[in-house]
Amino acid sequence: MLGEQSSPTLWVQLLQALVAREAVEQFGVSSRRIADLLGLAPSAVSQYLSGKRLSRPFLEYSMNERARAIARRTAEHLLQGSGGGVQRTQILLEGAGGLAELSAVPRHSGPRTLPDDSGPSKLPRGMVRWLRRRVRAEQVAVAQCMRLAQKARDELTRAILRQIASDSLRHAEIVASLVPYVDRGVSGAFASGITRTEVEALIEAERAAEAQADGELVRHLHGTMSILVASIEADERKHADLLRGLLASGFPPIPRRKVPVLRTRSVQEPG
Numbered sequence: 217m218l219g220e221q222s223s224p225t226l227w228v229q230l231l232q233a234l235v236a237r238e239a240v241e242q243f244g245v246s247s248r249r250i251a252d253l254l255g256l257a258p259s260a261v262s263q264y265l266s267g268k269r270l271s272r273p274f275l276e277y278s279m280n281e282r283a284r285a286i287a288r289r290t291a292e293h294l295l296q297g298s299g300g301g302v303q304r305t306q307i308l309l310e311g312a313g314g315l316a317e318l319s320a321v322p323r324h325s326g327p328r329t330l331p332d333d334s335g336p337s338k339l340p341r342g343m344v345r346w347l348r349r350r351v352r353a354e355q356v357a358v359a360q361c362m363r364l365a366q367k368a369r370d371e372l373t374r375a376i377l378r379q380i381a382s383d384s385l386r387h388a389e390i391v392a393s394l395v396p397y398v399d400r401g402v403s404g405a406f407a408s409g410i411t412r413t414e415v416e417a418l419i420e421a422e423r424a425a426e427a428q429a430d431g432e433l434v435r436h437l438h439g440t441m442s443i444l445v446a447s448i449e450a451d452e453r454k455h456a457d458l459l460r461g462l463l464a465s466g467f468p469p470i471p472r473r474k475v476p477v478l479r480t481r482s483v484q485e486p487g
Contacts, residue, residue: 227312227389232256234277234287235294235311236264242288245295253294253304277315286314306359309385313351317392344399347391354388357381372440379447407466419459426452 232254239245239253240261251261277283290311297303361381365374397405433445 227316228308228385230277231287231290231308231312231315233264234283234315235291236261237278238284238287239291239295240265243291243295245291250291250294254308255304280318282318283315286311286318305362306355309355309358309388310352312385313355313388313392316389317351317395339398339401339403344395347395347398350391351388351395354384354391357384358388370440372444376440376443376447379444406468407462412463412467415459415462419456419463422452422455422459426456 235254236247236250236256239250240247247261247265248258251258254261290307293307294304297307358381361377361384365377365381368374368377397403437445
């Protein structure tokens with residue numbers, strides 16, 4: 217299955233591949249028709265159907281009945297829909313969110329959860345429902361941003377709106393990844409598979425990249441141009457905060473080494 221670090225757009229691409237096969241094989245839809253509904257080139261759909269474009273994640277999900285059910289439901293909604301591109305985008309985002317939620321089920325290689333006695337004894341009731349509502353709200357925000365991006369008449373404004381849409385989709389994916397943990401009563405987890413040394417090296421790489429950036433550039437640009445450059449600087453600050461937080465609390469505490477106690481024999485005084 218896909219890992220938690222997969223990019224948000226990968227979920228949409230994977231869903232498109234699954235929907236293409238389900239629509240053609242289960243509903244008898246022509247490849248050209250489903251390509252139009254998915255916003256893909258007919259050649260891309262043909263490659264999905266012939267197996268030339270099947271990645272390992274696709275093969276794993278194609279054998280997952282829950283994933284196939286999501287793809288079939290998405291195909292049905294696309295075929296029944298009549299709301300144009302905005303509605304199709306919303307349908308695809310909802311399906312992609314469902315796939316992301318499937319992938320969030322913890323595995324042996326995933327984050328290590330905290331011991332039962334390390335966190336609150338009981339999570340607030342209704343938290344899972346709140347998380348699911350947040351996912352839906354983020355998906356609605358994505359659809360709204362994409363609608364405005366379609367209306368915008370210049371590429372820079374579209375870039376701003378697409379960036380917000382991408383962030384909202386990523387937010388939905390993050391929240392969806394929390395649902396299975398919270399549903400099991402888990403309130404905390406630690407990173408696994410990486411080391412503190414690797415994170416520290418990444419921090420240094422981020423610092424080097426930031427040092428090479430021209431901080432004066434944004435002062436000489438105006439309007440949407442300055443907004444886009446400022447967004448890059450904001451992302452760099454966010455990256456730094458995430459990496460510092462990972463070092464501070466994302467790893468299991470280092471156990472204290474016990475210092476052996478040396479015991480000396482008592483020496484009896486001569487009588």
